[in-house]
Amino acid sequence: MFTLNINGQNYQANVTDGNTPLLWVLRDVLGLTGTKYGCGIEVCGACTVTIDGQREHACVYNVSSAVGKKIVTVEGLSTDNSHPVQKAWINNQVPQCGYCQSGMIMATVGAINAGHHGSEILPEVPHLCVCGTYSRLKKAIQTL
């Protein structure tokens, strides 16, 4: 059992293996499915969350290491899409299938947390989008 602080709330995660990646704890144990599985090897970026404000790849982040830290997933930004990054995504009609967008959004949030703005954010989001939403992603990010 691990106590995790996710989106400002404490959750008890009933999992025995402390090496279980945070991704699967979020998704399978806690039912927080906004964070996506794409590759499991830190190449695609779909699983990105922020931990203590920094972007991290939940697919390789052990649950035991996440204890005592502040985890933010895409669900934690806002449910009414009022977060500036969510607004930028909607204003530019960015998502197509949308599967990679949680990770894109959270990496952008992490970059903003680190003090980046506009085009400075772009290198911080080297993720994969198979639909090819990059044109609109760039437009959205450049407004932030």
Next chain:
Amino acid sequence: MNNACENGLKRRDFLVTLAGGLSVGFLTGITGRLFGAGAVTTTPVNSYVKVGSDGSITLLYGGSEMGQGSMSGLAQILAEELMVDWKQIVVEQALAGSITYVTGGSSAVRTNYSPLRTAGATARELLVAAAMLATGDQTRSSYAAASGKIVYTPSGGGATLTWNYGDLAVLAAGTDAQALLPAVIPLTNPANFRIIGKPVARVDIPSKVNGSAIYGIDVWFPDMVFGVIKHCPTIGGVLAITPAKPAAAIAVVPCKASDNRGAVVAGTYNAVAVVASNTWAARNIARSLSVSWKLPTSTTNVDSAGILAQAQQLLTSGTPLVAESSNPGANAPNMESQVASAMTGAAKQVGGTFSFPYVAHATMEPLNCTAKITFSGSTPVSCEIWAPTQAANWVVGTAAGITGLPATAITVHVTMLGGGLGRKIEQDYISQAVQVAMVVKKPVKLTWLREEDFGHDNYRPMALVQANAGLDAANKIAAWSYRIVTPSILGQRGWLPPGAVDSQAVEGAVHLPYNLGTYITEWVSSPAGIPLGFWRSVGCSLNSFVTESMIDMLAKTAGIDPFVFRAGLITDPRAKAVLAAADSLSSWRKSLVAGHAWGMAIVQSFGTWVCEVIEISQPVAGSLKIHRVACVVDCGTVVNPDSVEAQMQGGILHGLSNALWGQMTFTNGVANQTNFNKYRMLKMSEAPTITVQIMPSTAAPSGTGEPGVPPSAPALANAYASLSTGKRVTSLPFFPGATMGGL
């Protein structure tokens, strides 16, 4: 209609019970917009339209939303004729049934446009009829529908009456209203469209920026168990001995292979599913599980070197089928000799052998399916499935075959799809989940981890093409011969009559817009040991590369600008207009900086004309910098220009990414690329600036999901051939063996 209502209610019951706090999320995910969970009753006015007692307007969507925007596009068509405002509507995914259809072939708008206009208009006329029943006045011209209200203005004067649609829904759904329907349902004059043709905001996007969109892989129940699949790594291999269940596993289930419509292949177990308390635990157990497989006796047909050697032999000595020729009456040898003679007489000749690898779908959301079967004793009573599927109705058949249940006892929920690209039409992952649910007797989500998704795809087939063409003295095409060797997607799944040409193998090579003189286009079927599938733009992803490369080679040989050369050969007025527009849109190509080059291609696919012009440079050997793309598209009547733009942007990048790096290779039946680190794809920093211009048109709508793809690869190749450090690329990908580093 009652069924539709019950299904709708059943769906909401499920939604509300799902994972407590997530239920609202699920509502937004599926419907695209949040609506309250109060005591609202809804009345289906017809199969596509439900009206709530609170005035809510719910439009049913029968397709599969995988990023192409058809959930919104089809709703726009309905909303237009129903005379409701875009902001009034909620879109609800239909359960598999009468209105669901196979999502593929860039068909959603082009095949549904007229039926949905009629459906929306019929619902509107039923609401008008209900108002007529209320007043007793059947003068149609006294009623107007707008913004979800019916307004009655008596012709002889008197007070006007206004109803919300919600006030009339019950009456509209009755037989008395149906009896008043006009024989011909009047449709809106396109000149008066309020929603069709407008860049309205897509209904699925809000749920995709806050984690509430529910993809198949996100379906979650508190009491569910999680499985992963482990196939025989060698294609064609089967289970020799069922492995014992490790103590940590909930179950180890041998899974039968299935055909492309979901019928299991008796006795052929090609995978095992490992079920545990979460996906990670299942993955670890599956990794350490020792499984004894029986491998195929020969792997020649599932080995890249073996397949290429066979194709090379077939290119010269295989028996071709004629797909098209300038003289349809002539047989193959006769026609080949006519073309050879014309080729010999040509003033200038070009030709080449083009080769294509297998490529993977690599949808961002890997394959997965959730199944829940209820039992009476050991007998299945009902089956419920949640799947990211492009073929909801086939899923019903797949589940029926395994469970023995009638279709009426099977409920199929189509979730959001994290990309489909043609892969999620297949039934293998559905069949496996149902097979596992039959054993574990609990809701189970079966996930293909990325390695399985890459290693056991239904791949876009390889191909080898020999193309030759000759120009006459006036630089017109005098002779054209085209022979493609490729395995048959349709044949492999038993959908091709004996002796017939596989339309998928030759699409993009036939019905070309150019006058080809004396010509022949042939197909030679090669052995299909690798599972084949429909990949975004299918045959056009092969053939359009060759044809548009060949046209460019001819233009260069003739010393004529590629736009001018094509304009001289094209007669179709829409193609000519697209070409001219692309010429203007890409005027930047006339003043490129030193070291840059441009290339272009124009292709008609799925009814849509697309011309793309690409600017590149090569700062370092072994890669290309793609600077910008100009794209002109004519897809007939446009429903949502913003979605058309998005599909062109996405299709172009998909095509470029695969042209540069896309490649699956197989060694002795085992896939060599098992994750994105070995299957490089384009990233944001590498993406060009893309400008899309949509041609105004009143022609019938045509496809947009796929047509952006075919011109991109040949336009890139044509640019590369013009680059001082470049060359004519005839073998894809441009840069084989590319890898992709971690983040």
